[in-house]
Amino acid sequence: MTALKKPTSLDGPLHVYSELTPNQVRALQRRIAAGTAHRIVAGLASTAPADEWPALVARERNRVLAGLFPGAVISFRSAFAGGAPVDGVIHLSYTYHRTVELPGLTVVLVKAAGRAAGDLPISGRELFFPSYPRLLLENLTTSRSHIQKEAGRKAVEERLLTICDSRGENHLLELLDQARELSAALDLERELKVLDGLIGSILGTRSTHKLTTKAGKAKSAAIPYDHGRLALFEKFAERLRANPLPEVASPVKTATARQNFAFLESYFSNFIEGTEFGVEEARGFVLEGLPIETRPKDSHDVLGVFHQASDPGWANQTLASGEPVLEQLRARHADQMKERPEVGPGQFKDRVNRAGNTEFVLPREVRGTLVVGSQLLPTVPPGLARALLAMFVVTEVHPFNDGNGRLARLVMNAELSVAGACRIIVPTLFRDEYLDCLRVLTREGDCEPFVAAMTKIQAWSAAFVYDDLDKVLESLRACNAFEKSRTQYKLLTPTPAAALAHRTAVSLRK
Template sequence: MASLAKKPTGELLLYAEMAAAEVRAAQRQLKAGQLHRIAAGVLTPWPEASWPGLVARERIRLLAALYPGAVVGPKSAFYGGVPHDGVMHLTYTYTKRVALPGMTVQLIQGPGASQGDTPMMGRELYYPSLPRMLLENLSITRGQVQKSVGRVEVERRLIETCEARGEEVLNHLREQARDLAPGLGLQREQVLLDELIGAILGTRQADMQTQAGKGLAAAPPYDANRLALLEKLAAHLRASPLKQAAAVATTDQARVNFAFLESYFSNFIEGTEFDVQDARGFVLQGRPITTRPKDSHDVLGVFRQAVNPGWANQTLGVGEPVLHQLRDRHRDQMAERPEVGPGEFKTQANRAGNTEFVAPRLVRGTLVEGSKLLPTVPAGMARALLAMFLVAEVHPFTDGNGRLARLVMNAELSVVGASRLIIPTLFREEYLDCLRALTRQGDPAPFVQAMQHIHAWTAAFNYDDLDRVLAQMAVCHAFEKSRIQHKLLFP
């Protein structure tokens, strides 16, 4: 493949880029001590101490001049085309190890540029296509030169690619690898890559070696990264004694009032916004809402499970029972919304902002394995938070997941005689921010602290008189939206 000629620069002179007259002039300057030789055909006016930095800055230009037509080797390509542990691997016409200032070049004899390989900065140094890079990194390394990263790292990269870009990308990658492998002499590697991709997609069995891979190959498959996150939260809950306010809604009327407020605020978090008096009318007084029937049924669905003792005290199951239990809860909660498949686990991926939840085919396994962590934390508040985060993080249904997660949480509190928990409108953003911090940064502390705070706030009211508690909550800014203009106050 033809090289694009580049003009020499003042700090690095490459014979490969120069005309014959320019080379002769540079050689005279070298002889006169005006230039210094870094390597054969590579000169610079700079002192030796600066050479490592110069080589690093001009790496692509230098390598393209010294080894025209080379392809970035498996290990270097895997790490983005830069030296790994000071060594730059190149696939070239012969095998040799060359020491340059600040960088060692390891040449490995192999095929030149093939379909999909691209020139780096328009020069005769090529970056391998993704299928070629993965195939070559599955090659068995013989001798002292470790040119490939091996199966474990490739497995990990494939899983990351699937999570970031979707299953279709892996399918396309597999097809490309099948076309490339014969020309590269990598048929054995292609078979292995095919097995790994099939195991990740759930269409084949393979001996997976990473924790995430083993999760995908399990029956049913589960999301190992989400399971690790749940374990991190469980460990924090085991090590952190939590305050736990006793139930404050102890009369029948108080329990009804509390259930109404719980359902009203839980739906408000999800964008189902009603004036609180309008919601009171259709939930507690049976007044129909003809303009928004589905939204009103969403509030009623949560209210029904918050006030009914059978639902309100149903602790989350462990293992396979959790699947039937959550489906039953969701079927009842979303009964008036047939379009979202009440009681049916999602069949398409769902997300909130930049967070993509557990893939549909991993929902069952992640719920089953995640629920097994519940008995390892103390009953009450700790188990409530773990149960809530399990459902919220898996997001097993098309809609209604947040409301379901909070119902599950409150059931864990009710069953031990603790106060259920309300998340008022003004606390919505803080609640969601803490969930995001746990999901994205793996930090459980803000989430646990926030939920402890709002639990104490919830238990500070008397729920016997609904008019009075509504007035108190209004004074405490519970119904406000702006955290900039308002602060949530205790009664």
Template sequence: MAVKNATNPDYSLVLYKELTSAQVRGVQRQLKAGGLKQIAKGMLSNLPEESWPALIARERIRVTGSLFPNAVISFRSAFNGGMPDQGVLYITHTYSRKVQLPGLQIVALKGAPPQQGDMPIQGHGIYYASEARCLLENLTPSRGSNKKAVGREEVENRLLTICKARGEHVLTALREAANPLANRLGMIKEFNILDSLIGSILRTRTSTLITSKGRALTAAPPYDSDRLEMFENLAAVLRSQPIHQADEVARTPQAMIHFAFLESYFSNFIEGTEFDIQEALEIVLSGKPMPNRPKDSHDILGVFRQAVTPAWMHQVLASGPPVETQLRKRHWDQMRERPEVEPGEFKLKRNRAGNTAFVEPELVRGTLTQGSLLLPTIPAGLPRALYAMFLVSEVHPFNDGNGRLARLVMNSELSVVGACRIIIPTLFRDEYLDCLHALSREGNPGPFVSAMERIQAWSAGFKYDELDAVIEKMKQCNAFERSLVQHRLLNP
């Protein structure tokens, strides 16, 4: 019985196991007088019966410790963090027994007592199974509609999550802890399964994994299954949703050069490479970097070169393994004057943008390959362009230049079908990035597709034959502004 104070005891839940003999006699008198009601043998309450399920749920650890002292929360209940599943809490005790309480059934299974690593739950005389014990128990055979164990597939998923979140060394430590424990628990067969699963995840033996995430990890090369699911969802939307596509407007050689310059200028501005537009124009016209800003100048020139050279302009993204070589060559050409970013070499460290963490380095090749296999299933033009751009952006395969490369890949898919390439003006930057984040973090492609459809139409609304005139017109449309609070992007 929890006591608030000597004069005002708490009778919401009274457990005989917690009382002295004198206290038991006192509450029995109250039971006879009607001040308390019996929930189960040795368990009383002064609360109305309709509140008992919530009471038992709140006090389930205390109740379980009272009924089954020195028991271990085990099997699927341990797997679920100590929470009941479908109203059932599984424990291991010295004997088997089922106790039905309001809103909760406690299923005690005969088994080994607390072992080294099992964690005592303070003050309740009950233990929580160690991670190694929990995994072994949940690989045991289980029959019936209410299975005590979650089974192999769920254990595999848990091991994959542990590996991703905490590292491979944690799996090795788990296996070392489970080996002697399996002998004490009589779970040798279960350990052999666990050993096989961990070995498969660590790629030290032939894979026995059955989940989609497991197959992705052990594929050759391995890939990011979560990203692939995201790519498949985007591809499905792009296949099924009608998307309006604007025709090419920069048709003369001069207009193409002007468009390529503005494309490069704004694409670099998105990444923080900021120049006055006349400074940027001087770099492009002269083909020489500014002496005081050589790296930023090369970024402008690298994007401009691929935006204006026919061989790059019309190079659609490959499908399957060739995509690796193609993107490495394209990146090398784009960043060849920036040796410090290792042009053409896939990243060795995971990169981030704000709260978004991109694909792990060891999964880059496989994720690009698997993701690119969806390209032929998507209609050519703007739908395929948006997919190609997001694929490169989401994988982020290189140390630097990924955003610019992704937009170049997108625009190549447009040029090859005679559609207008896309310019992302400065004032549209935040909306563009917000839509990418919504797709990356929430898996919602709607805002991204809609925004890119609108900005392509905006890009097609100018005449690019006279550069000074198109720059002035873009200024009138607020293209060069930064604050969405003070300005809105106007249509030409």
């Protein structure tokens, strides 16, 4: 990298002697003697008033450090913080020990190895940022100084867990290999043993260094689980316990209505996942037994959800709490996806799955996260509250390679059926709002939009009469349920008068 050019004049408020020519140094000294410039410390001067020096040093920090301590490496807590001071202190590995007070900044020089393999210059200057393996090793040291220099074991453990989650287990192994190559040159062999033990515990290959953080304990548990997801589930459960949700009774009273509702639930649930059929085409192969001639996989997806939405054994099955939830979900998924052997019906996922920028629970943490997440279910009221939590646990874990969204909505609706409440249909025009609110809950932990959206759509689902499929399809079309564009259409609710007329007509026909 090309070194920065030295300044050609004494313009500017801050002057580093090492950047100046001999003539410029003499000119600056004359200014200091005349009182138009001021010495800050040896090698550093300013023409600005003293009350401006802290801001100048902060703005030009890397330039100042490179000029005063050439070849220094940003180290310990400062490197752990990305090169920034911590509590007004910056640590540098240098050729001797000393503490230097600059305006607004304490520089702690630690006698340690200079630039090593992987350390990189900052902005082309004689100031270096350490490699990541060096950063980790240095922050596992212990000191007795009144100014703590290392971030410490707990902070390193948390950082390693973050690296594992964001970049994968192989990246941890690569860091460990690089640290082994560096440790002798840096005289950090003891710290290497600690790092080796921490990484081994995170990966489950060693148990010599017990993890101490909540996330670490979750990862090293007998059944590891996703600590962040559990915290999110707990927050959602707190919201559901604190504010009772309205209870909307099921409008479905007859076997015909249950079948029609199950068909519409399945049709729209699959539409959310991109399985798009015309409603009359779907009606043909689901309700009328017409042969499936095209798109057999997609057709079986619709049939799989319909079967569980209409079969009393599946439709009225509350989600288990604790370890029984594992076999229960595997059995439900195996039945739902039995015509799709390529996705592994009933087998938990073997690879990471994503939706947009959201990465779901890692395969090795699926079982533990389902177990600890489901243990929150009995703590929230039955009905809509428990249904939403059950759905959210399943969708956040995404335990299978395919079919997770449909499975989550089946679990939700089963909780509603058990409580005698109206099951939920998410129509096509509501799809984006449903997914947007779910995304806000996942990424920001904001429960309110999702709770409001699902409360709204449950009331909407209960506003129709399901005994006559032709009539309910007509009503759904009139309410724009099958439309896609939220900018062109608004989801309408049938008027009470229309619903009453429909119910009266059905009653007369009976």
